[in-house]
Amino acid sequence: MTEEIQPAQGAYVIPGAEFTRDTTYIEDRITADGRDGWPVEAGRYRLVAARACPWANRTAIVRRLLGLEAAISLGMPGPTHDERSWTFDLDPAGVDPVLGIERLQQAYFARFPDYPRGITVPAVVEVASGKVVTNNYAQITIDFETEWGALHRDGAPDLYPVELRAEIDEINDGIFRDVNNGVYRAGFAGSQSAYEKAYDRLFDRLDALEARLAGQRYLVGDTVTEADVRLFTTLVRFDAVYHGHFRCNRNKLSEMPALYSYAKDLFQTPGFGDTIDFVQIKQHYHLVHTDINPTGIVPKGPDLSGWLSPHGRESLGGRPFGDGTPPAPPLPGEQVPPGHGAA
Known part of the structure; x- marks a missing residue:
């Protein structure tokens, strides 16, 4: 799931406790x-996916790879939120141009007036009713790959091949537990022991992935799959935020040769x-998590030019795309703004 909206901004760490992610979602598919x-x-439908969020980032990547841009539009909240909701503060007048709402919370409340859980991205919203359909991030990408096939672009890759699904599911389980969620378990740990436990599990898993990827280009099979998408969104944020902000600092990703080259390849x-x-990634973590970074200072670094260097x-x-082809360039309005990428 995405980072939860907390009762009060900055209340992400519970003193003395391990971080436990709420994994209860709207299960509709x-x-x-x-x-x-x-x-x-x-x-x-409209996919609401903040660029800053790694869980939402997965859905944006899969949508692009499969060429679903014409089938499901994309709404992009800004990088920060308050205790109520993600907001569309980057859009003109702070209103999503398709849904006509200022806060994602409005789509949740349109369907569940007393919705008791976190207002999370990614979320899929029915345009006509303005009601949230699902926020089950893991199922959204699987369904894009398996249920939306009639609307895939010509040349779309098979990101979830039937013959590899058991292996993909198995590796995804470990990646979620120790890496995707592992960085949060370290960063939001409320005790030294909880932090060290999460830290050790994270780097044990990264070491295993380093060994696995030293001899193969992708995690499962010889093409990009759902597993690569899930790992990538954590790796690409590692040096920028998790290494310092979440104290995942045994080493940087750029100091792990196979994993860094793999991430650069993707x-x-x-x-x-x-x-x-x-x-947006750096703004989100450093401005929203005020109990971890009370000054709200956003680091200038690290140097991101390495992401465009040869990976070999x-x-x-x-x-990468098997028998398929690369996707078209991002749609107008969906491009990363100049100076916000690695160039």
């Missing part, structure tokens, strides 16, 4: 047969790096 009442239909693959806004991963073989 948008499917080809519409069995939950939400059939796949071009133009019916960054330079169309559909990945062109969704990454480092300015072609020597391991593999084809």
Whole structure:
């Protein structure tokens, strides 16, 4: 899930406690047969995905890779939020131009007036009713890959091949537990022991992934899959925020040769790096987590030019899109602003 909206801004660390993520989501699914009442239909839904959030970033990447831009529009809240909700403060007059709302909270309340949980991104909203359909980030990308097939672009890659799903699911489980959520378990730890436990699990898993990726280009098979998308969104944020802000500082990603080269390979693959806004990423973590960074100072570094340097991963073989083709460039209005990427 995304970072939860807390009862009061800055209340992310509970003294003496481990960080426990609320993994209860709106379980409705948008499917080809519409069995939950939400059939796949071009133009019916809007994906709300903040650039700053790693969990939302996954959905934006998969949407790009599969060419679903014409089927499901994209709303992008700004990088910060308050105790109530993510807001559309980057849009003219602070209003999402399709949904006509200032806060994502309004879409949740339109369906559940007493919604008791965090207002999270990514979320899929039905445009006509203004009601949130689902915020189950893990299922959203799987459904994009498996249920939205009739609306995929020509040449869309198979990100969740049937014959590899068991292996993808297994590696995703470890990546979520120890890496995707692991950095948060370290950063939001309320005790020394909780922090050290999370830290050790994180780097044990990264060491295992370093060894795995030393001899193969992608995590599973010889093409990009759902597993690579899930790992990438944490790796690309590692040196910029997790190393310092979350104290995941045994080493930087740039000091792990295989993982860094792997992440650079993906960054330079169309559909990945062109969704990454480092300015918003740094603003989000350093401005929202005021109990970790009470001054609100956003670091100037690190140097991001390395993301565009040669990675040498072609020597391991593999084809990023398999029998498919790269996606088209980002749509107008969806490009990362100049100076916000790695260039």
